[in-house]
Amino acid sequence: MLIVAPADFVSESLIFAIEREFHWITVDQVSTLADACVGFDAPVSLILVEAKQLPEVAAQSERLALLHPSAQIMLIQEDGRQEVSIRDVVTARNVRGVLPMNLKLDVWLSVVRLVLRGGEYFPLSLFEPIIERRRAGATGPAVSFDAPQKPQASQENEVDDFDELTERELQILAMVARGLQNKLIAAALGLSEHTVKIHLHNIITKLGAHNRTEAAAVYHKRRDSGGERRVGDVAVLHAQQTLS
Template sequence: MLLIIARQDTMSDALHAAVERAFPWLDVRLIPEAAQARELAQSNTQLILIDLACYAEFASLDDEARFPDPASTVAVMAPMHLDPDDFLVSRILSGAVKGILPTDVNLDIWLSILQIMLKGGEYIPPNLIRKLQGAHHRVADSASIQADLASAARPEAARRMLEKLTTREQEVLCMVAQGCQNKVIAADLELSENTVKIHIHNIIKKLGVHNRTEAAALFFANEKTPGVQA
């Protein structure tokens, strides 16, 4: 099975149909939210392909839901010229993410890369490899970053950490977790983009995380238990 976790603007119906035509022997499942992976996870899942906007939520799920089969490959769909944050860098370096499938290449190339991944191969765009090499020094201990996030992502710990945020910061974090850009958050909350940046900076500092992706992971972990509602 090929399990795709992606929003409509990343994985359109036409692209979904193109995948089914190119790989007719595969059971292709498309879901918009990572939490639904719990229901669809199967032991014969060859590849779990995840929209970058959904990855923080996916990473917060337990190992059983994320990796029903140890042989399953996990890859992320992202723009070719992605500037990866430290969390994604650590996931790639640790092998948790086996590749990046560019979302801004033509269909033939996209399907060719997908075929490589379905066969167990790995693909990282050349320009991203250079960025990973440059970012490697920022990730002094990728294992400790993952361990810290996993510990903080426990529901009760996440709830206590999110209690540090103001109501406005919780509102901003909720939209960040939904994958909204700063300009969208600013328009929806009637704030300036600069104010949104300040809120995000304060959120990251208060939660003790490295970036907005890790902050979003805490938000989704908190959704598993009663407590602060962002």
């Protein structure tokens, strides 16, 4: 595990707790992402980056992927207050979430375990500006939640399960794949939780999946394969237009 933050950002006691909880992990620490772009004695499985360095994550993403191909990236910040916007985090494709440093130790370590297993974590505080605007009934131009128009089927007329999804279903699937709970999806899209559940049921049926986890796996597989541009752009455009 690699921590990218000032020397005093993560205490020695926390590093000890990490290495005790995950006995197969050794923790290294550097101050900048540029310093992280080197080889280490062991493969890096997780990079915890101070949230203020998020702009550098994009700048160094190619080098990080080349040098640490198996590493997940997660932002760390001192507390749950919004140091970075949900828009910036979600559109940073290689960032798996945000981890506040003021969580209880057992919860903090559980989040680390989740991310090591390929999961994602976003504290509710990141969504509070969206939720508060909706509760207050903020006026102004309506926010668009429309996904881009889906392309026509290929010339070979290959069957594409994603072509069966509506634009709203694509939006919800993108958010499910980011690990968001139904109540957060409902708040962001201005829907009821019941409506989100209905959409999710339809998504699972159309994709031939058994549950939301399988549907999310299909989404990630599609995004990382030949359909990356189409499926990935839906999620990125959605985040840019609705989570600012």
